[in-house]
Amino acid sequence: MHIVLSTYRSSLEDALVDRGQNVLAIVPTAILEQRTTQAGARYQVRSVKSWDDSGQLARIAGDLRAQSVASVDTTDEQCLRAAALLRSMLHVDGQSRIQALRATDKAVMKDALNRAGLPIARHQRIAAVADAAPAARDLGWPLVIKPRRGFGTLGTSVISSHAELGKLLSTGAFNGLNIPNGLQASGMHLAMDAIPGGLLVEEFIDASAEYHVEVLRWRGEEVYAIPGRYPAPLLGTDTFGAVLLPPGTEHDELIALARAAADALDLETGFAHVEVLRARDDSLLIGEIGLRPGGSQVPRLLELQHGIDVPAVAADLATGQRPSVTLASSPGTIAWAAAVTPRGRITAMTPAEDILTLPGVIAATSDLTLGQLAGGALGSVALGTHVYARGATAELAERNAVAALRAWHITVAPR
Template sequence: MLVVLSALRSHLEDLLTERGQQILVVVPPAVQADRQAHGVPYPMLTVAAWDDRRELSVLAHELAALPVESVVTTDEPCLRAAAILRERLGLPGQSEESATAATDKHIQKDVLTAAGVPVAWHVPLDSVADIESVAELLGWPVVVKPRRGFAAIGTLLVRDQAHLDRLRASDAFGPQALPASLHASGIHRGLDHASGGLIAEEGIDVLAEFHCEILRHHGREVYAVPGRYPEPLLGTGVLGSVLLGPDDDHAQQVIDLARDAADALQLVTGFAHAEILLARSGDLLVGEIGLRPGGAMLPHLLKLQHGINPWALAADLAMGLTPQADLRSSGPTAAWAAPIAPPGWITDMDSAEVLRKLPGVIDVDQLVHVGQQSPTRVGTLTPAGHVFAVGDTAEQAENRAHQAATAWQITARNLPPNELRPVR
């Protein structure tokens, strides 16, 4: 039996079920209720908080009576819990020490610094009350984030003292109205009560932000694919990515730095998603690295560009199989862009077919519809949809995806509409 810890996405357990594997899925109560409503075929157990050691001990005792072969996950909030369960059950896999370095941003940056991997100057915080004193040390602006955060949720760039005062007045550091499915991570408590504490970093003047998707198997690199976000993630209203070829000026440097970061975290088997910052000074720094597949639509972009299916490869790893990937070396470049719906109740919007007629667009995934309330922006999650485009160069593909996403007309108003206009 394979035990899958799942917080955000069900790709791994869905694929394992399709392959006929016997699985037991551990989820938060809200996720269990949602999946039961959809009639999933596998049994589930629940965990209310991924960092509650007492709850994990009870779960480990329950699992000890079962024929559990391995404990696996592809979700960052679950990495440490999965490692704790493995060690309690005497199973192989990522250790708690490695999982902690992968999920605690302060420990991670200390590990990277000790290995000679460049990162921003940083210090741990006991509370948001320490931001002024930290700013005296690091200088304004400072970036404040939860040490165990993910998807940029709760991450704030504090520009100066006046900005800090405004953030306090608006209760920006307090609890956040997040979906119940995220509560098991504790991220909804806000920076005032962040599980695991806070970290402050110097505010880097970022010109561009890159990422690198890595998979290793027993020390062998299966792939290392660099990409670039359309804008630095912190504070952007545009989500997306374009994958980079070997002719890009920064591609090899991004790969090398991501490899160094993965080495520092002792990644032997598994995934890594590294985010690399290009500072105005010209220096490249590791922003963060997660030991899991990239989020949002990065796996789909890898499939479009290179024929790589990270979820299928994750299922291979879970089943003890050797993952294989043959990257495509020719063909057009693919890019992805994700528009954010305006706040309110959606009264009118272009259909996906309108966007599919635009130059270079090859795929559109519409997530919201007329009559629905537009989803609240949650870090880098919950866009209105996804647009994929191709081009002869990375720049052309990126421009086409961005132009299509920008052209997606979505109208919303504050109150639920009495009369809805049809989709055009």
């Protein structure tokens, strides 16, 4: 049996079942009914109220000890620690608890990167949002405050001054997030001071660009290391996406830094998603590293550009096989762009068919339907429309994707 911990995607479960494997999915209790219906008779589904509920995880492990468990896997960052705990209880090989902690606790992660001599932003642990003010005496304003176990920029804020911090505290800006039910098992819906794992405050890096590098290793051997660039630094933008970078100077220095970050977290087998900032003085700093595939539509971008099937690769890892990856060469460069839909009920939307006629566009998909209630901005998690475009260069591909995205008009009636 393969145990898969997952929140909002069933791609790994589906890939394993398609190979004839016996699968048990563990999902948040809030979406148990939905995921059970989705699974049908293909695989079993159990649930936990919180990914940090060690007692409930221990009960599940106790129920499974009499069965032959081949692997415990996840591709979701918020599930990494729970998956590692289950592995230790069931004596199954894979990512260890200390590796999972380093990959999900930003303070522990940055300690590991710092010990390896890698460039990172100055930072401090804090117990409460109000503690950011004394931390600013060392770090300066503006500063960034975030949950140590956060993901998708949820709960992350850039605060410009002591006065702004006071205003945000007085207006209840840190009293909790309205997030989808399936994400509440992470604790990210709680008030900032109550989120499990505590908080981190760090100096704000005025970045001219932000990058990501997708890494896959198998028993110490690098299968691929593929760098990309976001359309804009993630903090403060309303346009998300990525373009994969062709070989060159920038390409090589990003890969070198990502390899060093993966080494710092002792990655031998599995995925890494490394985020890198370029400061205004042209220096590079590691923002974060996650030991999981890139999120949102990054797997789709890898498939379009290089023919990489990320769920199939994850299934290879789960079944103990060397990932079968041959990097295809697609003409030109492909970029992905996505936008957050304003809050409200959707009353009008440009058809995806119209977007497909625009220059360079090769695919256009939407998570939205007319009449649906859109939740508005939610970090890089809640996105509405996605465009994929090709160009002769990375810059042209990105320009085509962003231009097509801007042409995708959505009208909402305020809630």
